[in-house]
Amino acid sequence: MSTLSPLAAAFRQTEYPVGGHGRRNLDVLKEVINELDGTVESDIYGTGEGIEAFQAEMAAYLGKEKAVFFPSGTMAQQIALRIWCDEAGIRKVAYHPLSHLEIHEEDGLRELHQIQSILLGEKDRLIRLDEILELQEDIACLLLELPQREIGGELPPFEELVAISAHCRAKGIKLHLDGARLYEVLPYYQKTAADICALFDSVYISFYKGIGGIAGAILAGEEAFTAKSKVWKRRHGGDLISLYPYYLTAGHYFKQRVHKMPQYYEQAVELAALYNSCHLVTTLPRVPVTNMFHVRVALPKDKLEPILIALYEETGVGLSHFLREINEHTCGFEVSIGDCYARIPKNELKRALERLDASLQEVNWPM
Numbered sequence: 498m499s500t501l502s503p504l505a506a507a508f509r510q511t512e513y514p515v516g517g518h519g520r521r522n523l524d525v526l527k528e529v530i531n532e533l534d535g536t537v538e539s540d541i542y543g544t545g546e547g548i549e550a551f552q553a554e555m556a557a558y559l560g561k562e563k564a565v566f567f568p569s570g571t572m573a574q575q576i577a578l579r580i581w582c583d584e585a586g587i588r589k590v591a592y593h594p595l596s597h598l599e600i601h602e603e604d605g606l607r608e609l610h611q612i613q614s615i616l617l618g619e620k621d622r623l624i625r626l627d628e629i630l631e632l633q634e635d636i637a638c639l640l641l642e643l644p645q646r647e648i649g650g651e652l653p654p655f656e657e658l659v660a661i662s663a664h665c666r667a668k669g670i671k672l673h674l675d676g677a678r679l680y681e682v683l684p685y686y687q688k689t690a691a692d693i694c695a696l697f698d699s700v701y702i703s704f705y706k707g708i709g710g711i712a713g714a715i716l717a718g719e720e721a722f723t724a725k726s727k728v729w730k731r732r733h734g735g736d737l738i739s740l741y742p743y744y745l746t747a748g749h750y751f752k753q754r755v756h757k758m759p760q761y762y763e764q765a766v767e768l769a770a771l772y773n774s775c776h777l778v779t780t781l782p783r784v785p786v787t788n789m790f791h792v793r794v795a796l797p798k799d800k801l802e803p804i805l806i807a808l809y810e811e812t813g814v815g816l817s818h819f820l821r822e823i824n825e826h827t828c829g830f831e832v833s834i835g836d837c838y839a840r841i842p843k844n845e846l847k848r849a850l851e852r853l854d855a856s857l858q859e860v861n862w863p864m
Contacts, residue, residue: 504818516838543566543740559700563720565716565717568743577673592639593616623645684759698718701714800860
């Protein structure tokens with residue numbers, strides 16, 4: 498018996514899913530492994546020619562001295578903050594109220610490392626420069642997420658990042674980048690990854706979100722920092738006997754997709770405009786600044802679900818497999834543009850959004 502929700506089941510049957518790179522199944526691994534020489538030696542406990550070459554490649558891409566491959570970003574970021582707290586002798590770090598560390602990690606930073614989080618700013622907007630300048634708490638590290646996923650992928654002006662970096666360095670505060678989607682901000686800023694990372698003392702990037710690998714992350718910084726991170730990686734159980742399924746797929750899809758980020762960004766802007774032309778629909782932000790944005794519909798979840806299911810069955814275009822309740826009158830979902838978008842015939846996509854608009858205009862719901 499399927500455990501999928503009716504919406505997810507209908508989405509799975511669509512010919513044209515709008516977001517992402519496609520189904521996450523064994524083909525993601527097979528596409529890579531089948532092209533490789535089966536006699537190539539695997540890494541062993543984080544060492545070996547393959548993993549070390551990949552780490553060096555990522556360090557160069559990010560403009561940092563060294564980089565270390567981790568099985569997860571959760572592990573990498575907690576370790577980065579632990580190192581900075583130990584060095585400063587201060588058990589406090591600051592970040593946005595909707596940071597991944599705050600809402601998705603079961604209080605790992607506090608329970609495992611006894612580090613207190615200082616929440617800066619409001620949940621529905623970016624941290625502001627003046628809030629950082631006016632912070633009275635002594636903190637070891639400030640974490641910034643680019644883009645800020647939970648509010649639609651918003652980004653601060655690059656000049657503000659420069660000012661924040663200068664302030665932190667003047668105050669002796671380490672600046673850490675949650676760059677899980679770092680690649681996705683480059684088209685908007687018109688900067689290289691190294692340009693942005695130069696403002697930060699440590700950087701984390703992911704390989705399964707915008708890149709579409711199986712799992713894995715890189716933590717990068719100065720050599721002394723990464724040497725300490727390797728010790729903590731061992732303590733956390735992150736030195737698996739072999740990590741090659743992860744870093745090999747990471748490297749493969751990185752090369753395949755990192756140069757497509759401008760295309761994904763342009764397509765996100767195009768799609769958001771189509772959504773904003775629909776009755777009861779708005780996007781956050783209205784004009785995306787990355788290939789990711791949020792869609793909000795002024796209907797309860799139980800009213801929108803049957804509309805989407807009917808739309809999927811009629812058009813074969815899948816908009817989302819999941820709806821999040823925003824409040825009793827509004828629900829929404831996240832869109833992240835990848836390879837799938839370009840496979841959708843433009844006339845089919847236009848027809849699906851026109852059908853959505855028509856269906857929403859027919860809804861009898863108090864506004």
